[in-house]
Each structure stands twice: as structure tokens, then as C-alpha cells.
């Protein structure tokens with residue numbers, strides 16, 4: 001018999017998008033949620049749900065907030081062991097720190113160790129789904145999917161393809177990138193909760209032939225996501241202009257090879273030309289804002305409010321390890337700070353929506369994850385709004401739920417994440 005579980009607390013879900021109207025109107029609060037068979041089966045009042053599910057095992061969380069597990073739509077799990085490396089900007093940072101570390105993933109045992117470490121660290125932070133770049137080594141993809149499958153997690157990942165401007169030992173070819181990606185896709189895509197993403201790293205590290213091969217693979221498997229990087233730093237954009245003199249702009253280096261579409265995920269997207277903004281919106285592509293990365297590597301200030309107003313689909317991500325954190329709470333704080341620098345502060349409801357439903361939408365998975373509603377998968381976090389003395393004294397003065405939540409978004413860390421549920425099973429908490 002399937003076990004039924006009731007969690008009580010302040011259950012936060014979204015019936016709409018807090019960027020459309022008054023931010024708080026999209027949010028809904030219930031006092032209980034019921035899980036069974038790995039899914040959410042009901043949300044409502046404690047009295048109603050206890051009466052409807054008398055056999056359910058009950059977990060009381062008092063005034064803690066229960067929300068969907070965090071969704072992180074742009075990460076590099078292989079950069080776990082070099083996160084927070086000092087003093088370089090994008091291209092030097094890649095060459096000095098990132099590529100040497102990624103080289104180590106030729107060893108399947110090392111890849112398995114880091115995949116487990118990464119998923120331990122992110123579970124502690126309340127992230128239940130992520131979309132990860134791996135390395136050029138198929139072993140790095142095997143390791144990540146194997147570990148996520150063991151834990152019952154919904155994850156997306158792909159073999160990073162690069163056939164130029166990377167060191168010896170860290171390049172594939174147009175043909176081997178295509179062949180290896182295709183074999184991995186056929187082996188893993190749609191197995192349990194795993195999905196494959198076609199993954200050209202970015203235009204500077206792929207020849208036109210490789211981009212063309214990636215475009216051909218995507219055309220053969222259009223239901224797969226395609227993830228890459230776009231217009232992160234001005235030096236990078238100037239380099240792309242040199243490498244692709246015929247291209248109209250950075251986006252065109254993807255577009256001309258069939259790498260622009262609704263299932264495309266474009267990380268960073270900071271310094272966009274008007275044509276790029278128009279095309280990305282026209283095709284319904286997803287942009288991924290990576291705020292701790294953008295400040296840490298010194299990239300620039302993403303235009304969240306402007307792009308949202310134009311109707312773009314946008315997710316919020318850590319970009320571990322260009323990003324300086326594994327935590328989506330810390331990432332929400334950084335998104336708020338970038339909003340402030342642009343004169344457009346984000347509301348707590350908008351930040352929480354971005355870290356859950358918004359990022360799930362970016363992955364095309366909003367019907368399964370990123371919200372609490374009947375029929376959705378049971379990935380949840382329980383947030384303690386008084387996890388440290390500094391946060392508690394601030395929350396104690398709050399006039400409403402949003403004032404109570406906001407200090408945790410700004411100052412919280414893994415101590416604020418009291419429990420994590422993945423696929424209806426408790427992955428953190430006692």
C-alpha cells in the first residue's frame with residue numbers, strides 16, 4: 001500500500017505569475033499538503049485534509065513555510081571543487097581554473113565522487129532539480145545521471161561539447177561530439193526522472209562544423225532541451241565577432257546552425273542587442289539569470305524587469321562554480337541586489353516564484369515540478385524563517401508573511417532549509 005503523508009505549515013504555491021499583476025496576488029497559502037506515490041495529491045486546510053486522509057502520517061511544521069523544491073536551471077556540477085576561485089574574468093577564469101578541473105573527469109571514479117558531493121551539497125540547500133553541464137567526457141554524464149537516478153531526482157544534463165579553443169585532452173570533434181551526445185541521449189533521455197540536454201558549451205569553443213552537428217542532433221530530437229551560454233561578458237562578445245565575422249550578432253552564431261528554439265536555454269544573456277531580444281522572445285526561448293556568477297566573474301547586470309515586461313521566459317540559477325554558491329536562497333539575494341543596482345527591486349514573491357515555478361517553466365517542466373498542486377511531483381522544501389539569531393530577530397518584527405520571508409531570502413543558508421522531500425521521500429531532516 002502506498003504511504004500517505006500530510007505536511008502542515010504555511011504551504012506556499014502560485015496560481016499565477018507574480019510578474020503580471022500585484023506580486024502577492026499570484027501566491028496562495030494553504031495549511032496542509034498531502035503526498036502519496038511520489039506525487040502531491042491535495043492541498044487545503046489541516047482539518048479538511050486530516051479528515052479526508054485519516055491514515056496519513058502527519059508531520060507538523062508550525063509556522064515554517066513549505067514550498068516547491070528549488071529548481072536550478074543552469075549549473076556546472078564538475079565545477080564543484082573549484083568554486084570560489086579568485087581574481088579572474090570569464091576567459092582567463094575558464095583557462096586558469098575551469099578547464100584544468102574539468103580535465104579530471106576523464107576518471108569515472110572522480111566524476112562519481114563529485115556528482116555525489118554536488119548532489120549532497122545541493123540537497124542540503126533545498127535544490128531538488130537542476131540542469132547541469134557536464135564535461136566533454138561521456139563518463140561525467142554517466143556519473144551524474146547514475147547518482148541522480150539513485151536518489152530519485154528529476155535532473156537534466158548533457159555532455160559539454162567543445163572542439164576548439166580548449167586545451168589538449170579537453171576537446172572532442174564535430175563527429176565525436178555528435179556521436180557521444182547521441183549515444184548518451186538514447187541511453188538516458190526519459191529514463192525515470194532524467195532528461196538529456198544537447199550541450200554545446202558556447203560559440204568560442206565550437207567550430208561551425210560542431211555547431212552544425214549539434215543543430216542536426218537537436219533537429220532529430222526536438223523534445224530535448226539545448227543549453228548553452230550567450231552574451232555573458234563584453235570581451236567574450238568581441239571574441240565571438242572575430243571568430244564569426246559573418247554573423248549578425250552572438251545569437252546568430254547559434255541561430256544559423258539551428259540552435260535557436262523554444263527548447264533552448266541561454267545562460268546569462270546580459271548584453272543583448274535589440275535583434276537578439278526580439279528573436280529570443282519570438283521563438284519563446286528561455287533565458288537563465290545567474291546573478292552570483294554575474295557579480296563574481298564581473299559580467300554585468302541582467303535586465304530582469306525589462307525582459308519580463310517584453311514577455312521573455314526566464315529562470316534563476318546558481319551557475320555553480322562561476323556562481324559563488326550552491327544555494328538558491330543566496331541566488332535570490334543576489335538577484336534582488338542586481339535589481340536594486342538597476343533601480344528595479346524584486347518582491348519576495350517574485351524571487352520565490354523565479355526559484356521554483358519560473359525556473360521549472362524555463363525547463364519546460366512546469367506541469368511536473370516547481371509548484372505545489374495536485375498531480376505535481378512531490379519535491380518540497382520546508383523553510384525555517386528563524387534559522388539564525390540575526391534572521392529570527394528580524395522575522396519577529398514582520399507585519400506579514402512576505403516581511404517574514406524576506407530576511408531568510410536575503411540572509412538564509414542551508415540552516416534555513418529544515419527539510420527536503422524528493423519524489424515524496426524525505427532527503428533532509430529528521
Ligand code: GUN
Nearest residue numbers: 076201202229293319322
Ligand atoms: N561560458 C562558457 N563556459 C562557461 C562556464 O563554465 N561558466 C560560465 N559562467 N560561463 C561560461
Ligand code: ZN
Nearest residue numbers: 076229267319
Ligand atoms: Zn554556465
